[in-house]
Amino acid sequence: MTGFEVCDILGALTDAVLVADGTGQIVAVNPAAERLLGWPDGELVGRPLGDVVPLDAAAARPEALGRLLRGRARRRDGTEAEVELTLSTARADDGAELTVAVLREPELGPRPEVGRYLRATVRAAARLGAGLRPEEVLQAAAESLVADFDAVLARGWLYEPGSATLMLWADAAPAPTSGGESPAPIDPAAYLEKIGEVARSRQPFVRNGLEGEPLIDQGWVTREGIAAAAVFPLVSGDELRGVLALFRRRPLSEEAIEALQALAAIVTVTLGGVRPPVDGSEAEAQRRRLQTVLEVMPVGVLVVEGPEGRLMLANPAAEQIVGGPIAAASIEEFAERFTLSHLDGRSALPDERPLLRALRRGEYVRDRMRYHHPDGAEIILEMATTPLPDRAGAVATFRDITPQVRMETDRAERAAQLKALLDHLPVGVAYLDEQGVCRACNGAANRLLGRHRQELIGAPIEELLGASTELREAVARCLHDREAQDVEAIPWPPSVSNDGEPARYLDWRLVPLAAEPNRPRGALTLILDVTERTRARLALQRAKEAAEQASRNKTQFLSAVSHDLRTPVNALSLQAELLACLVAEQDNPSGELTMLVADLQQAAANLIELLNDLLDLARFDSGQIEHHPSDFALETWLSQTLAPLEVMAHAKGLQFSWRVDQPGRVVRADRIKLGRVLTNLAGNAVKFTERGAVEVTAGAGPDGALVLAVRDTGPGIPADQLERIFDEFAQLRNPERDRTKGTGLGLAICRRLVESVGGRLMVASRPGAGSTFTAILPPDHLPDVALPAPATCDGSTRPDTAPGAAILLVEDDPHSRRSLARLLQHAGFAVEPAPDGPSALEALERGRPALVLLDLMMPGMDGAEVLRRIRAHPSRHDVPVVVLSGDVIGERSRELIALNVNGMIAKPVDFDELLGVVNRYLAASQAAG
Structure with a gap:
């Protein structure tokens, strides 16, 4: 080839060229390949091509020849480098097949620093001409390190094989100038240990930042501001030729390091060459091999x-x-x-x-x-x-x-399309790197967060998320634990609008990105505007809280009204009862007086029934109806409940009968409320039936349910009125029934009581043929809190009393207090009345009563506080206490049970019931005492 040698051309190529024979062993490389892969001169020859070049399955296919491939080449130090690879094949003069790999770093645009150091290396090579002595070669190299590589100190040593020592032969430093780089003092002791280590290990030492390097004096590094060092062993084959070193006050760039490696290789070649001399025939064979490589290069x-x-x-x-x-x-x-x-x-x-x-x-x-x-x-x-x-x-x-x-x-077009798609998504999307810094976001994220893209990109997590500690902690967990995080309804931004609410509520979804090679790491953030949904939920919550407060207010009102209404009615009922007792004691009372007393008692009973119906209806509306189940014998309960109605029926000339299909059956239910249902149904049958009979049956349904049926031979109910028979205040138009009008609340309350325990209330009727009302109740209704059943009397007549027993009566209403005290005294008890809580406690200090009848709602110290002090007293904590009140529902009942109350009787007080309760507790106390 005229004017140029092939080796000169390959040596000047900036692309890395590696040639392998048919066995895959590297047989030739150019200097660019050694620089790219970091191998000393000549050491790549003889190694498998696949050890350094990415020859995967795709690259090995025939159609891959001549095509541009991308991959990662392996350097000598174990790191990898991104390369563009082109493969081709050729045949040598002897017919052997060769593989030529051309590698190039995939960087675009000029690299000025590479050119600078390349020219510096060329100048240094020009100075290292033939005929120089070894010490002159080292001195020229040292001067090049100062002139072209900004060294403040450059030195070279030659190795003496005979004495196995390093001899200093080259020394260079910049000349001192005003404002220029001043040389560093030589001070050999500061770094000679490192020079010796490099000579022994034959491995180069290149490092930016010498802090902590044990073999270099740290005091010298600090005093002289040494920022980088490069020490190269000059090794040819297996023979150490010498060591070349430089020290700088600025870090070394990658390009400078590559050029220094090339310069060290040139110095090594000049000192002895990396290959032994070859004769003319071998040189010609090598030239032809390289010529072939040049011709087959893709x-x-x-x-x-x-x-x-x-x-x-x-x-x-x-x-x-x-x-x-x-x-x-x-x-x-x-x-x-x-x-x-x-x-x-x-x-x-x-x-x-x-x-x-x-x-x-x-x-x-x-x-x-x-x-x-x-x-x-x-x-x-x-x-x-x-x-x-x-x-x-x-x-x-x-x-x-x-x-x-x-x-x-x-790819760029697809990226632009993807960006346009992301920017039009209603969901905000942002990418956070491993430090939580925002690196990318779409238009929705800008809009939702209320900030421009320039403000978000590069913003650290503290600035991006503001004062939201919950969000910052979620991001930290996502990045550290690599687990997805969901944070809902975060107010955004921290400042609020004029109406006191945040401008937006945002849901955040944080998804960790897979830690894979060549893939971004960090977290993908999805942001969804949930303002309307959250405001609706908060409004619903506020409405719920307002409704609950209204219910509490209604309960408090009901409690107060219940007490205020029951108190005067209680006084009226007790006075009517007392009047009846006084009239009965007369030897020959007038008929008119007896009739007036009976009318007064009946009016009081009607008023009590109406009051109970109204208050029960109000309790249903406020959700205050509670059930207190207990186990009782069905047959005994029917006998006690229906006894007064049987007397009423016989007085009207009606036949009245009842039966139980399963004698001896025990049921679990609220006997008081169940009694109200049965009394109302049977009472209506007696009230509206003028002739014939009333029959009550108690049986069992197919699933064990309790079935109560009331049949009568009354006027019946028209079919068009059956649909509203259970409505509140419903009064049917029927000439036969109009003789005895009611409030229209009884059946409505019965239906609600039955349905509140999961039962059903039904009616079957025909005009002129009577009616049948049927209540079907579940076999076992278990309440949330089992409350003791209110006390009842076990008979229709007054029980025997215990004359002389002391009873403390605590009642703030003077009318009720006087009437009840007279009745109890008339029954033979010793009664001490107390108008309020403090008076009751004083009376207890004077003596221990057999029983305390305690009003619940009193001004100042109420009944619950009096009961609490009684139970806390060491000598009277076990005195029986029965509460009298028109408010024994809900939390008040639970409070009394917690204070170990013995019994509760609702106002207006039925005196017969009260006598039964008093005698029962007195008998129990006497038996225990």
Whole structure:
């Protein structure tokens, strides 16, 4: 090859070239490959190509030959480098098949620092000419380190094999100038241990930041401001030639380190060469091998020589790429035949062409340009040019990257489409890196967070999330624990609007990104506007709280009204009872007086029934009805409940009967409320039936349910009125029934009582044929809190009393207190009345009663406080206490049970019931005492 050797051309190529034989062993490399992969000169030869080049299954297929591939090459130190790879095959002169791999770092645009250090290396190589003594080689290298690599101290040692010692032969430092870099004191003791270690290990030492390096004096590093050091062993084959070292006050860039490695290799070659001398035949064989490599390289190679840039070499790949033969011509003629333009469409001026820039300016150029193919097509070329050392010439390599550019363009278009799609999503999307810094976001995120994209990108988590501790903790858990996090209805931003509510409520979903190679790490954040939903939920919650408060207010009102209504009615009922007792004691009372007393008692009973109905209806509306179940014998309960009604029926001349289908059956239910249902149904039957009979039956349903049925022979109910028979205040129009009108509440309350335990109340009737009311109740209704059943009397007549027993009566209403005290005294008890709580406690101090009858709602100290003090007293804590009140529902009942109350009787008080309770507790007390 005229004017140039193939090894010169391959050595000047910026692309890494590796050649492997048929067994896959590397047989030749150029210096660019050694620099890229970090292997000392000659050590790559003999290694498997697959150890350093990514030859995966895709790259090994035949269709991969000649195509541009991407992968990761393995360096000597174990790290990996992103490379673009092109493979081709060729045959040597002896017929052996060769594989040629061309590698290039996928970086775009010129790298000025690489060019600077490349030119520095060329200048150093020029100074290391033939005929120099070893010490002169080292001195020239040291001076180059100072002049071209900004060393403040450079030194070189030669190894003496005989004495196995290092001898200092080179020393260089910058000359002191005003304002320039001052040399560092030599001070050999500061670093000689590190020089010796590098010589022994034969491994280079290159480091930015020498803090903590044990073999270099830290005091010297601090005093002189040493920021970087590079120490290279000069090894040729297995023989140590010497050591070259430099120290700088600025860090070393990657480009500087690569150039220093190249310079160290040049010094090593100059000192002895990396290969032993070869005879002419071997040199010719090597030249032909490299010639073959150049010809089969899939990368186009052009070589120009001389000041005019005479085209001296174009390999087959170059002619294939440009679409025709390239005859020897000047570079200007070549430019006229093969036109180039910039990527933006502008024509490339002569001085802008990469090859001319390398030839005439000595620049290292790497660029992309458009080439207009002779067949009319337009392709994209990636070009790299460099001047040849020691000659007036330059080398250019280029390849067709049109498919790659199209792929990149498609990728950019898809990225733009994806960005447009993300920007139009109603959901905010943001990417947070591993430190929680926002690196990307869509338009919805900007809108929802109320900030411009420029304010969000690069914002740390503290600034991005503001005062939301909950959000910051969720982000920290997502990034640290790599678990998805959901944070709901976060007020945003921290400031509130005029109406006291945040401008928005946002749901946040944080998803950790997979920790895979070449994939972003951090968290993907999804932000959803839930303002309307959250405000509706909060409004519903506020409405619920308001309704609950209204219910509590209604309960308090009901309690107060219940007490205020029952108190005067209680006094009226007790006075009527007392009047009846007084009249009965007369020897010959007048008939008119007896009738008036009976009418008064009946009116009081009607008033009590109406009051109970109204209050029960109010309790149902406020949800205050509670059930207190207990176990009782069904037959005994029927006998006691129906006894008064049986007397009423016989007085009207009606037949009255009742039966139990299962004698001896025990049921579990609220006997008081169940009694109200049965009394109301049977009472209506007696009230509205003028002739005939009333029959009550108690049986069992197919599932064990309790079935109560009341049949009568009364006037019946028209079919058009059956639908509203259970409505509140419903009064049926029937001449036969109009004789005895009611309030229209009884059946409505019965239905609610039955349905409140999961039962059903039904009616069957025909006009003139009577009616049948049927209540079906579940076999076992278990309440949330089992309350003791209110006390009842076990008979329809007054029980025997215990004369002389002391009873403390605590009642604030004077009318009720006087009437009840007279009745109890008339029954034979010793009664001490007390108008309030303090008076009751004083009476207890004077003596212990057999029983305390205690009003619950009193001014000042109420009945619950009196009971609490009684139970807390050491000597009277076990006195029986029965509460009298019109308010023994809900929380008040639970409070009394917690205070160990013995019994509760609702006002208005039924005196017969009261006597039964008093006698029962007195009998129990006497039995225990």
